[in-house]
Amino acid sequence: MARTPAFDYDWLVIGSGFGGSVSALRLSEKGYRVGVLECGRRFRDGDFPRSTWDLKRYFWAPRLGLKGIFRVTTFKDVAVVSGSGVGGGSLGYANTLYVPPSRFFEDPQWHGIADWEATLAPHYREAQRMLGVTVHEHDDPADDLLRELGEHLGVGDSYRKTPVGVFMGRPGLTVPDPYFGGEGPDRTGCLLCGRCMVGCPHGAKNTLVKNYLWFAERRGATVTPDRTVTDVRPLGAADGSDGYAITHVRSGAWGRRARDEQTLHARGVVVAAGALGTNLLLQRCRLGGSLPRVSRRLGELVRTNSEAILAVTVPRDYPDDLTKRVAISGSIYPDATTHIETVTYGRAGDAMSAMYTLLVGDGTRVTRPLKLLRAIAKEPGKAARLLWPRGWPRRTIIVLVMQTLDNAIALRAKRVPFGLFGGVRLQTEQDPERPNPTFIPVANETAEWLARRTGGVAQSSLMEAMNIPSTAHILGGAVIGRDASEGVVDGRQRVFGYENLLVCDGSAVPANVGVNPSLTITALAEHAMSHVPPASEQVSGGDALVEPQPKVEA
Numbered sequence: 001m002a003r004t005p006a007f008d009y010d011w012l013v014i015g016s017g018f019g020g021s022v023s024a025l026r027l028s029e030k031g032y033r034v035g036v037l038e039c040g041r042r043f044r045d046g047d048f049p050r051s052t053w054d055l056k057r058y059f060w061a062p063r064l065g066l067k068g069i070f071r072v073t074t075f076k077d078v079a080v081v082s083g084s085g086v087g088g089g090s091l092g093y094a095n096t097l098y099v100p101p102s103r104f105f106e107d108p109q110w111h112g113i114a115d116w117e118a119t120l121a122p123h124y125r126e127a128q129r130m131l132g133v134t135v136h137e138h139d140d141p142a143d144d145l146l147r148e149l150g151e152h153l154g155v156g157d158s159y160r161k162t163p164v165g166v167f168m169g170r171p172g173l174t175v176p177d178p179y180f181g182g183e184g185p186d187r188t189g190c191l192l193c194g195r196c197m198v199g200c201p202h203g204a205k206n207t208l209v210k211n212y213l214w215f216a217e218r219r220g221a222t223v224t225p226d227r228t229v230t231d232v233r234p235l236g237a238a239d240g241s242d243g244y245a246i247t248h249v250r251s252g253a254w255g256r257r258a259r260d261e262q263t264l265h266a267r268g269v270v271v272a273a274g275a276l277g278t279n280l281l282l283q284r285c286r287l288g289g290s291l292p293r294v295s296r297r298l299g300e301l302v303r304t305n306s307e308a309i310l311a312v313t314v315p316r317d318y319p320d321d322l323t324k325r326v327a328i329s330g331s332i333y334p335d336a337t338t339h340i341e342t343v344t345y346g347r348a349g350d351a352m353s354a355m356y357t358l359l360v361g362d363g364t365r366v367t368r369p370l371k372l373l374r375a376i377a378k379e380p381g382k383a384a385r386l387l388w389p390r391g392w393p394r395r396t397i398i399v400l401v402m403q404t405l406d407n408a409i410a411l412r413a414k415r416v417p418f419g420l421f422g423g424v425r426l427q428t429e430q431d432p433e434r435p436n437p438t439f440i441p442v443a444n445e446t447a448e449w450l451a452r453r454t455g456g457v458a459q460s461s462l463m464e465a466m467n468i469p470s471t472a473h474i475l476g477g478a479v480i481g482r483d484a485s486e487g488v489v490d491g492r493q494r495v496f497g498y499e500n501l502l503v504c505d506g507s508a509v510p511a512n513v514g515v516n517p518s519l520t521i522t523a524l525a526e527h528a529m530s531h532v533p534p535a536s537e538q539v540s541g542g543d544a545l546v547e548p549q550p551k552v553e554a
Helices: 019-028 116-131 141-152 213-219 274-288 350-353 368-379 378-387 441-454 518-530
Strands: 009-014 036-038 070-075 079-083 222-224 228-232 243-250 262-271 298-302 308-313 328-334 336-344 356-358 395-404 409-415 424-430 459-460 474-479 502-503
Touching: 009 019, 009 243, 019 036, 019 213, 019 262, 019 518, 036 228, 036 262, 079 274, 116 518, 141 328, 141 336, 141 441, 213 222, 213 274, 213 459, 228 274, 262 274, 262 298, 274 409, 274 424, 274 474, 308 441, 336 441, 350 356, 356 368, 356 378, 368 378, 378 459, 395 441, 441 459
Parallel strands: 009 036, 009 262, 036 222, 262 502
Antiparallel strands: 070 079, 228 243, 243 262, 298 409, 298 474, 308 395, 308 459, 328 336, 336 395, 356 459, 409 424
């Protein structure tokens, strides 16, 4: 491949989460010059917040000076939790790495493009190797309750220990790299402190900075934090075959000078900004004329993993500490399409209590808040106790419910007078044929059973009490499809209508996974990167870094 000074990089990767980190490593290994732009900051193990009260280092609101790892984005149809920082969602996710059930691979949206279960199997295995997946065998009090619930529901045999990306060595002991023949960073055995989702300060959690990004940077990739990409525009040929100009600014800056707008040139681009970030960037580029060929299907088939997030807080005299574990360590399947896990934030998670309130049943956007007010009036003592956060995580079991059902919302682009993304923001719209559920009965039933069993208080998330479901696993919007009339990218995650432009993150996932999706995003990125030939095989002066697609009208 001819290398020209006109290009800063051969490949520019936007985002450093699971898809972006895989892309950065594999492209570097193939001999390309790789750059990575990440909107969040870089965290060392000692930089994570001491607790969720450390707002500046935990929450993400860069315009307010908060540049932490936890981002909450609220729409009228869903509240989304996502990550930020070098390493993306791996910094604050629950390190849970499941291979999804067969139902996911057979979803009609991508069924027939490939035998996905067989095609992705070797990539799942490689992702498991790189992320250091192990099954956490230790049972804790929350696991015992979950197993008992399974037996109560007649599905006790569905109880499983969780595959996690954590170094389960001798607690607190730091040893040379145990995963990659000594070439990776030193690691410290897990202390079972439960604060995986607040950021692991001990070096036990297998975040992307300890595997994919670690090796990508040592193979020459340049990772630049605190930069938000605002535009991607082809250079020369409209299909991007002559390369791209990528414009980026300082994250959260006010004013033109502080924004420090810069432009990089690259032969190819991998968009991996997370489902929300990728949808927003591509919508902005499509509407603004930078990438007009992007499929009109952009923003469709957005999945929430069909989730509900609840909590149960046990009495103060409850004998067990519910935080002495990894964040998620067991699960059950009450039916073929529903997956239930118990979760903890560890003792560092007091501030998260503000996201929960008394349990509310089914209803509408009008009746559910009224039901909440009635519940508070009926049991003001319980409601008042929930307002005192001290010690809340030690006594609280978070209940995470996920489903593989075929439901969806859409992310629509709306023009606004001002804004970082060229006056474009996203808003949601329910799919009229398969709307995303606002209430999952088995989720409330689980919380109520746990509350009765422990003498505790069952809680809905505050947003769900407003009839707005919550998810930590937003997916889709730039999904895999057979052509531009059905999706935004093909089976190799190449954007229809463009050359050397790929989407490698959760936005490409075409269906509800029904389990925590991080391993699937990683495996899909591995699959996409496997189709990029080594730099040495590029024809001198040639345009295509990846095999061109058949010409299809968007």
